[in-house]
Amino acid sequence: MTVLQEFEKHPLAKYLRLERFPHIWCEGCGDGIILNCFVKALDDLGINMDKLVVVSGIGCIGRIAGYIKCDSFHTTHGRPIALATGIKLANPKLTIAVISGDGDLFAIGGNHFIHAARRNVDMTVICSNNFNYGMTGGQFGPTTPLDSYTTTTPYGNIEHPFNLVHLAAAAGAVYVARWTALHVKRLTESIKKALQKKGFKFIEVISPCPEIYGRRNKLGKAIDTMKRYRQICEIRHGYDPAKAEITIEKIIVGEFIDIEKPTYGELLQKQFLTIQKR
Amino acid sequence: MSKGRSMAPVVKRKKLAEVEWKVIEDFCKGCGFCIEFCPVDALEESEKLNAKGVHPPKLKSEDACIGCGLCERICPDFAVHLETKESGGERE
Amino acid sequence: MTMHREVLTGKHLMQGDIACAEGAIAAGCKFFAGYPITPATEITERMARRMIEVDGMFVQMEDELASMAAIIGASWAGAKAMTATSGPGFSLMQENIGLAVMTETPCVVVNIMRGAPSTGLPTEGAQQDVMQCKWGSHGDYEIIALAPASVQEMFDLTIECFNFAETYRAPTFLLADGFTGHLWERVVIPSREEIKTVERKKPIVPADKYVPFKPDEDLVPPMACFGEGYRVHVTGLTHDELGYPKTTDPKIQHELVNRLCEKIRKNSDKIIRTYKFMLEDADVAVIAYGIPSRSSLNAVKRAREAGIKAGLLRLITVWPFPEKQVEELSNHVKAIVVPEMNCGQVVREVERVAKETPVHFSSKIGGEPHSPSEIFEVIRRAAKA
Numbered sequence: 099m100t101v102l103q104e105f106e107k108h109p110l111a112k113y114l115r116l117e118r119f120p121h122i123w124c125e126g127c128g129d130g131i132i133l134n135c136f137v138k139a140l141d142d143l144g145i146n147m148d149k150l151v152v153v154s155g156i157g158c159i160g161r162i163a164g165y166i167k168c169d170s171f172h173t174t175h176g177r178p179i180a181l182a183t184g185i186k187l188a189n190p191k192l193t194i195a196v197i198s199g200d201g202d203l204f205a206i207g208g209n210h211f212i213h214a215a216r217r218n219v220d221m222t223v224i225c226s227n228n229f230n231y232g233m234t235g236g237q238f239g240p241t242t243p244l245d246s247y248t249t250t251t252p253y254g255n256i257e258h259p260f261n262l263v264h265l266a267a268a269a270g271a272v273y274v275a276r277w278t279a280l281h282v283k284r285l286t287e288s289i290k291k292a293l294q295k296k297g298f299k300f301i302e303v304i305s306p307c308p309e310i311y312g313r314r315n316k317l318g319k320a321i322d323t324m325k326r327y328r329q330i331c332e333i334r335h336g337y338d339p340a341k342a343e344i345t346i347e348k349i350i351v352g353e354f355i356d357i358e359k360p361t362y363g364e365l366l367q368k369q370f371l372t373i374q375k376r
Numbered sequence: 377m378s379k380g381r382s383m384a385p386v387v388k389r390k391k392l393a394e395v396e397w398k399v400i401e402d403f404c405k406g407c408g409f410c411i412e413f414c415p416v417d418a419l420e421e422s423e424k425l426n427a428k429g430v431h432p433p434k435l436k437s438e439d440a441c442i443g444c445g446l447c448e449r450i451c452p453d454f455a456v457h458l459e460t461k462e463s464g465g466e467r468e
Numbered sequence: 469m470t471m472h473r474e475v476l477t478g479k480h481l482m483q484g485d486i487a488c489a490e491g492a493i494a495a496g497c498k499f500f501a502g503y504p505i506t507p508a509t510e511i512t513e514r515m516a517r518r519m520i521e522v523d524g525m526f527v528q529m530e531d532e533l534a535s536m537a538a539i540i541g542a543s544w545a546g547a548k549a550m551t552a553t554s555g556p557g558f559s560l561m562q563e564n565i566g567l568a569v570m571t572e573t574p575c576v577v578v579n580i581m582r583g584a585p586s587t588g589l590p591t592e593g594a595q596q597d598v599m600q601c602k603w604g605s606h607g608d609y610e611i612i613a614l615a616p617a618s619v620q621e622m623f624d625l626t627i628e629c630f631n632f633a634e635t636y637r638a639p640t641f642l643l644a645d646g647f648t649g650h651l652w653e654r655v656v657i658p659s660r661e662e663i664k665t666v667e668r669k670k671p672i673v674p675a676d677k678y679v680p681f682k683p684d685e686d687l688v689p690p691m692a693c694f695g696e697g698y699r700v701h702v703t704g705l706t707h708d709e710l711g712y713p714k715t716t717d718p719k720i721q722h723e724l725v726n727r728l729c730e731k732i733r734k735n736s737d738k739i740i741r742t743y744k745f746m747l748e749d750a751d752v753a754v755i756a757y758g759i760p761s762r763s764s765l766n767a768v769k770r771a772r773e774a775g776i777k778a779g780l781l782r783l784i785t786v787w788p789f790p791e792k793q794v795e796e797l798s799n800h801v802k803a804i805v806v807p808e809m810n811c812g813q814v815v816r817e818v819e820r821v822a823k824e825t826p827v828h829f830s831s832k833i834g835g836e837p838h839s840p841s842e843i844f845e846v847i848r849r850a851a852k853a
Binding site: 115118147148149151153161163164167168169170171172173174176177180181182183184185186187188189191192209210213366369370373374 | 472498499501520521523525527529530531533534535537538539540541542543544545546547549563564566567571694695696697698699700701702703704705712713
Binding site for chain 2: 101104105107108109110114119120121123124125126127128129130131133134135138279280282283286319320321324325
């Protein structure tokens with residue numbers, strides 16, 4: 099039996115572009131787990147794959163769009179949310195998931211993130227947060243912890259990192275959660291919840307980057323990082339995201355925000371009906 | 377206090393599903409997540425070396441797996457999965 | 469209940485920007501994303517009011533990076549899509565214009581050109597972005613750009629832009645100067661039946677047989693849109709015909725990039741539009757586009773009155789550059805005059821093609837278009853030389 103034939107028997111095989119595997123990600127990279135949990139969520143929900151669009155940006159996780167067997171767009175750096183906004187508004191029947199990295203979504207694409215959240219455009223945004231730019235060899239990014247070493251912080255990082263869940267909540271996201279690559283079942287449930295909910299939903303996934311970030315900061319192998327998540331993560335649903343800053347001693351995970359608010363599409367539809375009656 | 381126990385291991389050794397544990401050996405990159413985080417410690421490294429030069433996981437014994445599916449989910453490389461046995465019940 | 473019409477058939481006194489918006493709607497535009505910028509804001513404002521009336525979608529984005537990204541997304545979701553801007557915004561759009569080229573996304577970008585560089589002269593017209601339009605995004609590529617010279621053409625050529633964008637699956641530009649954008653003139657809008665519109669080519673094979681980036685004979689691949697069941701993968705990376713990234717095979721890059729250029733170059737006869745005036749026996753030919761072409765027409769008439777055999781070649785299509793037309797002209801005139809509202813852009817193309825024929829350039833920047841007498845003077849000098 100060939101590897102491809104074996105792979106065809108995987109219960110999630112029908113959601114993947116099998117001929118493109120094995121994927122490009124390193125040993126122990128959390129991006130593979132995010133892909134795994136995402137397609138599991140699709141399977142559990144019985145999502146119509148003809149009506150799902152996955153949009154990604156640039157970076158390691160950016161390649162995810164090309165592995166999922168649905169309409170997918172691997173965009174320019176930082177622009178997946180802006181492009182996804184166009185897709186969703188032009189065809190509201192489509193389900194949109196944006197899956198990208200911390201640098202893509204919050205440095206170069208930060209403006210698009212806050213404005214899509216403010217507009218409450220109906221999409222699920224999943225951020226693989228690995229604390230650095232892995233694809234380009236490990237430079238510091240908007241979530242790199244203070245004092246961390248990267249190729250562009252050779253003496254340690256002196257920039258304060260973003261607390262992504264706080265940022266998302268402040269910008270107006272209706273659902274905000276944080277998990278790590280270790281919390282596979284909870285992450286899957288969270289993705290399912292987000293995909294079913296209307297509005298701008300955000301899930302941060304803390305993800306090991308053993309080969310680049312981990313190596314430079316002496317974090318050991320991916321498994322050591324995962325064991326560390328097990329030690330220092332604390333599940334606190336409903337916790338104030340403003341206080342959920344990531345520290346060396348503690349990572350608060352859980353669902354922080356789950357509110358209802360009219361979406362851009364709903365408000366537009368209301369306006370449309372009024373104008374058509376005139 | 378849940379510190380350090382967020383992934384509280386299921387220690388009941390009761391079978392959750394009648395499944396067959398499968399590994400696509402050449403997909404394994406050797407991260408070891410499935411072995412480390414298996415709640416019933418059912419897996420170990422095999423002696424085999426795959427195409428990538430790592431030892432893919434194997435079951436310690438035929439009936440060690442309880443079919444919880446954690447290994448299938450936590451594998452970043454889609455190397456591990458469970459196949460429902462014809463006679464078996466539903467997984468999870 | 470009012471009937472909201474997509475085609476405002478009839479005679480109107482209209483501003484250039486508004487005529488552009490109405491042209492877009494008449495062409496079937498169903499998605500507009502934009503960001504306010506002088507002197508293109510009136511297009512965005514008109515679209516904000518009109519799109520919802522015609523069951524279309526208007527969104528004001530957070531910047532021009534986002535506007536350009538949004539119309540690409542909308543186009544892949546099946547809508548005819550447009551954005552409008554001016555120089556500073558056009559600079560921001562360059563990144564995703566490259567994405568539109570690489571992903572073969574039909575879309576229309578309107579640039580109402582103002583004085584530049586940088587913030588420059590927001591309220592004054594210019595033609596300083598013509599080279600940027602061709603070369604602004606990184607890499608080798610071909611695009612289509614049309615240059616209107618009247619409010620009527622702001623309407624007509626916007627429709628044409630949509631038709632070209634849909635036919636060739638390439639970003640297509642309406643490259644108007646700020647004067648034409650802000651000009652008020654009479655516009656005649658024909659009936660809906662008289663307006664020719666083009667829809668993108670769709671696949672005729674089932675999903676499992678569909679190869680998303682495999683071109684037909686015209687070098688343009690049929691386009692399946694999102695939600696239609698074809699499950700297409702689209703990437704800005706160099707990709708094979710399946711749409712998958714292939715970044716280590718030189719052959720793939722060679723074939724893709726050359727095809728993207730060739731699909732415009734090989735069809736340039738179908739894309740290039742020019743207007744010729746008294747060129748048959750001309751000794752001096754003026755080559756102009758946009759507002760300077762209007763002063764040029766007047767100058768040519770004056771030259772004829774003064775006994776100089778002058779003529780005008782007005783470029784309606786600026787890109788791809790009408791090489792054949794300019795070359796033919798250069799073979800039978802003694803001199804060429806090129807007036808532009810910049811420091812010399814299209815004149816470089818003219819010089820490249822005209823070879824031996826002397827080319828006289830007339831630059832005008834600062835917010836005032838050329839007067840007919842200024843151009844007449846250059847014609848007279850050119851005729852004497």
